Amino acid sequence: MAARVSLFVTCIIDQLFPQVGLAMAGVLERLGYEVDFPEAQTCCGQPAYNSGYREEARQVARHFLDVFEDAEYIVVPSGSCTSMIKHHYEDLFDREPERLQQSRRINERLWEFSQFLLEVAQAEDVGARFHAVATYHDSCHALRELKIKDGPRRLLSHVRGLELREMDPPEECCGFGGTFSVKFPEVSGGMVRTKIDAILRTGADTVISVDSSCLMQIEGAMRKAGREIRALHLAEVLASR
């Protein structure tokens, strides 16, 4: 029997970029997984945690744990949300031993999308075809907290029709940072302009990432600047054929 994968699509993809969730489901189904979507899911709690509201973050985190208690695998199309659950729940529940245990149990089955493909499904080539000249944006939490660097590039290297070009410098933050971009819009704007310059220098027509929040920031600023560059989640590229 096929293994069952529960999607945690994250609130931002649920509300703003549902096509990313559908693409991810499509890729996983193609690989033979039975995909489900626990409907009680909402958010991982990161917005509150990053803003200093620990109690509010804890409430949302407990809800997450209860929803995904029985999942066989949980796959998340976001490095940032995955890292929140994997790393920061440890901190949130350091005085709630039962929740901490529950969180650790769930974390053994929790995967960021690209890591799941490579490490669990062991599928480097998912049979995708996508015509573009693209550059890959390392989202900070995926890169530094989950050590996701080569994985997405390996997956993309098998996409037919896709040419991948590296940015220089490759690893700079897009400046989103959740509420940071609201509290410090001008600084955040300066950061994304630097990022966009790096993207444009590659000559790519598409920027790909494993985090939709970065893509929202990059695409939003691109549009404001009148630049027509597609911003796509890795799942969208891997789903196309």
Added chain:
Amino acid sequence: MSVLPEKEIHAALTDGRLQSAIYTATGRLIDKRKAVTSAAALPDYQELRTQANLIKRHTIENLDYYLELFERNLTSNGGRLVWCRDGTEVADFILKLAKDRGARLIVKSKSMTTEEIDLNERLERHGLEAVETDLGEYILQLAHERPYHIVAPALHKTRYDVADIFTKKLGVEREEVIEQQTLIARRVLREKFLAADIGISGANFLVADSGSVTLVENEGNARLSTTAPKIHIAVAGIEKLIPRAQDLAVFLKLLGRSATGQPLTVYTSVLSGPRRSDEIDGPDEFYVLLMDNGRTKLLADPEKRQSLYCIRCGACLNICPVYRKIGGHNYPWVYSGPIGAIITPQYHGVMGDPWLPFASSLCGACAEVCPVKIDLPKILLDLRAEVIKAKAREGKNRLEHLTFRLWAWLMRHPKLYEFAGAAGAGMLGGNEGWVDRLPIETGPLKAWLSERQLPAPAPKSFRRLWRERRRSSGA
């Protein structure tokens, strides 16, 4: 209490020359650091970081022991240790000593610790002349500015700026060639070195088992400051201790590489007490002023005391995308960048500059380059939580708190969350550019939108599309 210096930040962001100066200088430091810490150049770089972290942790956890050991060994070398609670006690000691010895002229080598307590101003108020001898510090002293950067204090100054400053303050002919500018400073400073009564330095490391002060530098001015005058005073924070001389093998490998991308700085001085009878060079009197100035407050916090591991290399400033935009002077204290953002609130209280821990995208680049592995993003997160708590105690921030409370409640009620989302989408779904039509004139949303477009909510949420997909596939 400082508020967010919005105008100053705006000014920095819109100053093209400044932006390019910061970006070029930090970029060069980033590249150089990367080259000398690469696996090819230094295969055991990551192990060295781990070792440095463990040595610092051990030292800070046993600081009382190492402080006393250092005092014993320094004393037996003929030096004298002076415990100082704060900047006032440091200044008072120096002023009294200067008075007793009839000293008037002081040469100083670069020291963030003395910047921290505005030592020059304190001494000058009492008629002493204190001259900075590090080139960058000297330029800033002439310009009456505080350091822009922990390691490269005049990082924001171009050679044209320096030409302006030298012409105005030294009365020399305008000179825009860097080498020539250096020679001008050298000529002035040589006189000072020869005439100085006291030399003041900081300390990069205080070695407990040998009682020595270790200084690293590139200009030779620290060596001159500490050996030419009859009296040498090193001012250091209590966190500068390392247990053994052999630990320098770890830290010296990391400091130069992390700071300036040098395998080793040009000069490394290990100073163990005053000149001995059989030695030619060195001071007759050798003092180490060990200063607390709030450090014991940091020490009291088991989670955040790792902030004291910092060896002031500045690598976190160079790599920080926020520092690279807003520059060093928009931080509230002499310590700027990520390290400034974590230590300033701990020294001055979180409500001193409540905006500071939030001025980060939490990208984590700082932690990645920190040679002693301080978990800077985690400390920022903890400080944010402390700010929110402190604000709640003071009855501030009610609206934001209420918003997060409502949000958390909504997130625990999926049906209502879906309803709220659908209501939003019903109004705005698929309606690109919707916010541009809102009557927003000011406020954070306006500022946000000046930089980027906000995507419209999807007409149908993922959960709705998922249900439709399942129905159509007959599942």
